Every structure is written in structure tokens, then in C-alpha cells.
Amino acid sequence: MTYDYQKPSRVNAVSVLMLLVLVGGVYAAAKFVPVWWQGKKVDRELDELKLQALSFGGANPEARNQAVERLVAQATARLHDLGVEDQPDQPIQVWFSDDFAELHARYQVVVTHPGNVIKPTVMTMDRAVEVPR
Numbered sequence: 001m002t003y004d005y006q007k008p009s010r011v012n013a014v015s016v017l018m019l020l021v022l023v024g025g026v027y028a029a030a031k032f033v034p035v036w037w038q039g040k041k042v043d044r045e046l047d048e049l050k051l052q053a054l055s056f057g058g059a060n061p062e063a064r065n066q067a068v069e070r071l072v073a074q075a076t077a078r079l080h081d082l083g084v085e086d087q088p089d090q091p092i093q094v095w096f097s098d099d100f101a102e103l104h105a106r107y108q109v110v111v112t113h114p115g116n117v118i119k120p121t122v123m124t125m126d127r128a129v130e131v132p133r
Contacts (some may be wrong), residue, residue, distance in 0.1 A: 013042045031121075035109050038082065039125055042105060046129040050103045053131045054098065068096060079105065090124060096131075104128045 013040065052071055056064050075094040086092055090108035104127065111121040 017071065031111050031113070035111060035123065035125075038084065038109070039127060041082050041122065042084065042107075042125070042127050043077060045082065046075065046103050046105060046127060049075050049078070050129050050131045053100060056100050068100075072096075073106065075103070079107065084109075087122075089122075100131060101133070102128050102130055 049071060052067075054066060072094045076092055079092050079094070084092055084107050087108040087110060090106065093104075093106045095104050096102065106124065106126050109123045109125060111123070112121065
């Protein structure tokens with residue numbers, strides 16, 4: 001008993017769907033991987049800066065506040081150097097938790113899409129690193 005199979009056409013619904021999924025994946029990667037990579041670089045900068053916060057525990061409150069202000073200004077400048085931009089709705093914010101256990105950064109990233117078919121994607125990035133004790 002033999003079967004007489006028809007050869008599938010080269011272009012069918014499945015191949016078109018697979019092509020659309022592939023194009024969509026490449027587009028998403030091109031638009032959102034740089035945002036992810038920038039977040040990793042921000043984490044790396046915060047990791048480097050958190051080590052300067054180790055000296056806060058023994059300082060008097062006035063000296064600690066001055067050191068915190070200097071460190072926050074330095075962190076904000078480094079984030080600007082990485083290409084993180086202030087947005088009208090969300091400027092870059094850097095702060096310590098109340099007990100100086102964490103260093104936080106919050107900023108927005110706007111991903112624009114070609115044409116005006118899709119409105120821009122606005123992502124608020126909240127990054128935090130733990131300060132060792």
C-alpha cells in the first residue's frame with residue numbers, strides 16, 4: 001500500500017506565520033535589548049558606588065548627609081554619562097533607603113517606533129542594589 005502525498009507549497013500559512021514571528025522577534029530585540037543592556041550598565045555603576053556608602057555608618061549625621069548628597073550627585077552624573085536621559089515626566093532619581101541598606105535609581109526610557117502607527121513605549125526603570133553592612 002502506497003500513499004500519494006502532495007508536496008506542500010513553498011509558501012503557506014505556516015511559513016508566513018513563522019516569518020512574521022521571526023521579523024517581530026528581530027524588531028523587539030533591536031528595540032528592547034539596548035534598554036536591557038543599559039539597565040545592566042546602570043546596575044554596574046550602582047554596584048561601584050554602593051561601596052562608597054560603607055563609611056556612612058560611623059559618620060555623624062551632618063557629615064553623612066553631605067556624603068550622601070555627593071554620592072547621589074556623582075551617581076546621577078554617571079547615569080547621564082551612560083546615556084540615561086531625563087524625561088519630562090520622570091527625571092533621573094537616585095536615593096538611599098532610610099537605613100542606607102539599598103541604593104536606588106529610577107528613570108524612564110522611551111522607545112519610539114517607526115511611523116506614528118504605534119505610540120512610543122515608555123518604561124519606568126527601578127533599579128536597586130543592596131549596600132553591604
